[in-house]
Amino acid sequence: MNNPPDCHLCPLRDGAKQVVWGYGNESSELMFVAEAPGKNEDIKGRPMVGQSGEELDKYCRDAGIDRYACFVDNAVKCKPPGDRDPKPNEIAACSVHLIRALRQVHPKVVVALGAVATKWFLGGVSLEQVHGIPIETDTDPFPIFEVGPDGVQVLDAAAQGEEPAPAFIVVPMYHPAYALRETKMMAIIQDDFKQLAKILRGEVAIGGVKDAYPKPFYSLAPPTIVRIGPPPSGLVAVDTESAGLNGEPWCMSFSTTPGVAYVIRANNKKALAAFAHMVDDPRVTTILHNALYDLPVLAKLGIIPFKVVDTMVGAYNLQRLPQGLKALVYRLCGMEMGSYEEVVEPATRIKALAYLEEVQSHPWPVPEPVLTWDKGRPHVKQPQPIEKKAARILKDVDEKGADPWERWHGIGLDEGRGMVEGIIGPMVPGYLADIPEEQAVHYAARDADATLRIWPILSAMLKAEGLVDVFATDVATIPMISDMMVKGMRVDKPQLASFSKELEKGMEGLAREISSHIRGEYINPDSPKQVSELLFGELKLKPGKKTKGGSYYSTDDDIIKGLKDAHPVVAPILKYRELSKVKGTYADPLQAWADTGSRVHTTIKMTRTETGRYSSADPNLQNIPIRTELGRLVRKAFLASPGCVLMSMDYSQIEFRVEAHVSQDANLMRVFTEGKDLHLATAMDIFGLPEHKIDDMQHRRPAKTAGFGTLFDISAPALLVQLENMGCIGWDEVRCQQLIDDWFRLYPRVKEHMQSVYREARRYGNVRDMFNRMRLVPEVKSAHNRIIRAGERQAGNMPAQGGAQGIIKKAMADLTPLYKTLQEEGDVCDPLIQIHDELVWEIGEGILDTVVPLFAATMESAVRLSVPVKVEMKVGGNWAELHKYQGGEK
DNA sequence: TGTGGCGGCGCG
DNA sequence: AAAGCGCGCCGCCACA
Numbered sequence: 066m067n068n069p070p071d072c073h074l075c076p077l078r079d080g081a082k083q084v085v086w087g088y089g090n091e092s093s094e095l096m097f098v099a100e101a102p103g104k105n106e107d108i109k110g111r112p113m114v115g116q117s118g119e120e121l122d123k124y125c126r127d128a129g130i131d132r133y134a135c136f137v138d139n140a141v142k143c144k145p146p147g148d149r150d151p152k153p154n155e156i157a158a159c160s161v162h163l164i165r166a167l168r169q170v171h172p173k174v175v176v177a178l179g180a181v182a183t184k185w186f187l188g189g190v191s192l193e194q195v196h197g198i199p200i201e202t203d204t205d206p207f208p209i210f211e212v213g214p215d216g217v218q219v220l221d222a223a224a225q226g227e228e229p230a231p232a233f234i235v236v237p238m239y240h241p242a243y244a245l246r247e248t249k250m251m252a253i254i255q256d257d258f259k260q261l262a263k264i265l266r267g268e269v270a271i272g273g274v275k276d277a278y279p280k281p282f283y284s285l286a287p288p289t290i291v292r293i294g295p296p297p298s299g300l301v302a303v304d305t306e307s308a309g310l311n312g313e314p315w316c317m318s319f320s321t322t323p324g325v326a327y328v329i330r331a332n333n334k335k336a337l338a339a340f341a342h343m344v345d346d347p348r349v350t351t352i353l354h355n356a357l358y359d360l361p362v363l364a365k366l367g368i369i370p371f372k373v374v375d376t377m378v379g380a381y382n383l384q385r386l387p388q389g390l391k392a393l394v395y396r397l398c399g400m401e402m403g404s405y406e407e408v409v410e411p412a413t414r415i416k417a418l419a420y421l422e423e424v425q426s427h428p429w430p431v432p433e434p435v436l437t438w439d440k441g442r443p444h445v446k447q448p449q450p451i452e453k454k455a456a457r458i459l460k461d462v463d464e465k466g467a468d469p470w471e472r473w474h475g476i477g478l479d480e481g482r483g484m485v486e487g488i489i490g491p492m493v494p495g496y497l498a499d500i501p502e503e504q505a506v507h508y509a510a511r512d513a514d515a516t517l518r519i520w521p522i523l524s525a526m527l528k529a530e531g532l533v534d535v536f537a538t539d540v541a542t543i544p545m546i547s548d549m550m551v552k553g554m555r556v557d558k559p560q561l562a563s564f565s566k567e568l569e570k571g572m573e574g575l576a577r578e579i580s581s582h583i584r585g586e587y588i589n590p591d592s593p594k595q596v597s598e599l600l601f602g603e604l605k606l607k608p609g610k611k612t613k614g615g616s617y618y619s620t621d622d623d624i625i626k627g628l629k630d631a632h633p634v635v636a637p638i639l640k641y642r643e644l645s646k647v648k649g650t651y652a653d654p655l656q657a658w659a660d661t662g663s664r665v666h667t668t669i670k671m672t673r674t675e676t677g678r679y680s681s682a683d684p685n686l687q688n689i690p691i692r693t694e695l696g697r698l699v700r701k702a703f704l705a706s707p708g709c710v711l712m713s714m715d716y717s718q719i720e721f722r723v724e725a726h727v728s729q730d731a732n733l734m735r736v737f738t739e740g741k742d743l744h745l746a747t748a749m750d751i752f753g754l755p756e757h758k759i760d761d762m763q764h765r766r767p768a769k770t771a772g773f774g775t776l777f778d779i780s781a782p783a784l785l786v787q788l789e790n791m792g793c794i795g796w797d798e799v800r801c802q803q804l805i806d807d808w809f810r811l812y813p814r815v816k817e818h819m820q821s822v823y824r825e826a827r828r829y830g831n832v833r834d835m836f837n838r839m840r841l842v843p844e845v846k847s848a849h850n851r852i853i854r855a856g857e858r859q860a861g862n863m864p865a866q867g868g869a870q871g872i873i874k875k876a877m878a879d880l881t882p883l884y885k886t887l888q889e890e891g892d893v894c895d896p897l898i899q900i901h902d903e904l905v906w907e908i909g910e911g912i913l914d915t916v917v918p919l920f921a922a923t924m925e926s927a928v929r930l931s932v933p934v935k936v937e938m939k940v941g942g943n944w945a946e947l948h949k950y951q952g953g954e955k
Numbered sequence: 956t957g958t959g960g961c962g963g964c965g966c967g
Numbered sequence: 968a969a970a971g972c973g974c975g976c977c978g979c980c981a982c983a
Contacts, residue, residue, distance in 0.1 A: 688975070
């Protein structure tokens with residue numbers, strides 16, 4: 066390669082040790098182009114030789130590709146400082162070198178590793194959409210250039226008498242370095258390398274899947290729609306679009322034939338009624354993409370489908386597909402979709418500007434000064450008046466083309482935006498209603514078309530992967546999950562408000578107490594860094610581990626709890642943290658989340674976790690405090706409605722029961738069939754003591770902790786930390802290791818089962834739980850031991866966590882017709898939230914005697930295991946004070 | 956001024 | 968050498 070001796074085309078060279086030129090076989094048909102050198106590359110002068118280089122090697126080897134027979138280069142040849150992304154001007158300046166390499170090597174296939182390289186070759190495409198898809202470049206994408214004193218000059222190739230650069234195939238991929246951070250991405254990269262091998266063998270169509278219906282027909286539904294009958298296929302894909310402040314439905318769209326879709330406007334009552342009748346039919350399956358969003362909207366339109374499937378859930382079950390409709394349908398059907406934001410953007414912009422003009426033209430109250438912290442000292446800051454902020458945004462829109470919507474929402478609610486929105490209402494985005502109807506109809510219809518087209522493909526993939534039952538179970542829980550979100554949980558707003566005040570007072574007192582212990586210096590107890598400098602710097606206390614970043618010593622609870630006796634400042638710091646957490650995460654936000662009826666509505670995500678669990682967000686109702694007295698005061702503010710009680714149904718020891726079932730360990734199974742307390746029985750056995758000699762702290766708690774640890778493959782040092790934390794005395798690493806060994810000696814098949822799961826993971830790169838739910842563990846095929854071990858632990862935990870989820874999901878499906886029937890009969894029986902092994906309900910007092918035994922029996926018989934399944938039922942007026950249900954209560 | 960990573964911590 | 972699974976959210980702080 067005729068590289069220049071050095072290069073100063075951009076400022077990056079000044080901070081780099083050397084220019085890292087492309088390297089390798091210059092007559093290779095395959096070339097890799099990554100982003101920029103990192104630390105290792107900068108030292109060694111070769112591209113992709115650090116950790117991500119090793120990762121690249123491994124993926125290549127596993128796919129049968131010889132990386133060392135290839136040419137490897139970067140889009141940018143000098144290491145950016147601090148490993149930041151290279152800037153556009155740096156990339157542009159460095160292009161001359163990449164073009165030279167491409168012309169010299171003239172590869173047939175170029176792998177673009179990462180977003181920067183992909184953008185260089187293909188422009189602004191989404192990697193989520195196009196990764197692994199071979200795309201042909203233009204005939205001669207690379208101009209001849211000349212580097213002169215004025216910079217880079219592009220010359221006309223033909224005029225220079227040069228041959229045009231030969232066309233080649235670009236395969237965009239995620240960068241291995243990204244996979245090292247987000248190890249789940251390894252699955253996608255590994256798949257793409259397998260795909261690359263096929264591309265090299267000429268087995269893959271260039272450009273990906275072709276859109277089979279490039280000229281679709283989308284339209285407002287004709288008047289004859291009122292006579293619509295069930296489609297011959299029994300399949301109808303449906304989507305909804307909302308507009309207006311309260312998310313009022315604007316239309317729904319449907320498709321029963323690929324490439325054809327219709328839109329029914331929300332005001333077309335007759336057509337909606339006809340459609341509602343059509344889908345309320347056992348012969349018709351309604352296909353939705355993200356049913357949890359659409360079902361409540363459809364309900365508002367009077368449409369309650371008889372049978373629903375969800376393509377987003379299908380994509381989730383398959384694990385290696387994008388969940389967004391746009392990327393999904395591009396990859397599966399080659400169909401291109403405009404984004405909603407793009408479609409409504411012009412309207413959003415117009416409305417935002419008008420809003421900001423109004424804000425700017427009013428005088429607003431001067432904001433109160435805010436107390437902040439600056440280098441450990443309190444500091445009073447005078448926030449900018451909100452009308453000034455609005456003016457600033459308008460100016461930036463004019464001068465820099467800023468996005469007015471984004472900028473306004475970048476202002477914190479407590480920075481004036483909340484006040485303004487309280488008075489003139491929030492800024493309203495553009496809706497489909499605000500753009501020309503033809504465009505709106507096209508956009509809305511296309512989603513239904515896309516959903517219909519992906520369904521048969523997903524359906525076949527689910528079948529091929531043995532995931533039909535898993536999918537069916539997930540889909541069967543949709544109605545209950547949807548109801549939970551719509552119903553919400555009742556909170557006592559005044560109680561939360563006064564609690565917050567008390568917490569604030571408490572925090573002030575603690576902050577004073579903390580500062581009284583140090584030499585006139587203030588610290589912000591909310592700052593881990595300042596706390597660390599105080600404890601381990603000024604006070605010279607004995608530090609534990611460093612933080613992950615390594616810049617200072619960790620101050621987490623586990624570490625500094627043990628320092629309470631070493632210095633009196635430690636205790637108030639920990640207490641302050643507890644108060645701060647409760648106030649900032651629960652007491653304050655929950656008030657704000659509550660609707661006018663004092664109910665908080667969470668968003669439950671069915672497609673988020675690796676193990677099949679649900680997650681809850683905005684607000685998260687799955688992590689309301691329970692373990693400390695103070696935290697329970699938050700829980701106490703969750704109330705039952707008048708005439709109702711809260712009911713909690715909790716699977717007892719469900720993960721261990723699942724483990725007993727899947728491992729078939731005789732001892733573990735006996736514990737449960739004989740109805741014993743697992744951890745007590747374990748402690749008696751391990752310590753060789755009769756029950757009356759078992760001490761909780763000395764025996765049962767260690768056995769319990771070790772037991773839970775085995776499900777995660779805990780290490781002896783980690784177990785030691787746990788035990789010491791709980792106040793168990795006399796443990797060391799050796800004894801902890803012994804305890805773990807003893808646990809497994811007592812339940813030997815559990816260990817064998819875990820090891821067989823590791824083998825399964827290493828062999829297939831994925832593991833299945835007892836319901837055949839699949840979890841990918843691409844980590845086991847990493848080049849790095851630490852990551853492989855983490856992958857194995859994740860794999861080992863999947864059968865228990867996934868299995869437990871499978872059981873409660875089946876129970877939820879079984880309970881759905883029961884509670885729906887009660888509701889139809891006029892009773893109050895509402896599911897509120899699922900917390901992994903627990904369901905919380907709001908139940909009319911009068912029907913408790915019916916509901917408790919019926920629901921308990923339903924949950925306990927949802928699946929048949931080799932051991933009994935037990936449920937604990939508790940009721941009460943608030944969520945903190947539940948008691949075992951005895952029956953016969955009022 | 957706005958953003959994202961990190962430390963820390965709430966739950967199962 | 969590091970050595971615990973699964974989540975979401977808060978405040979701080981470095982950085983652009």
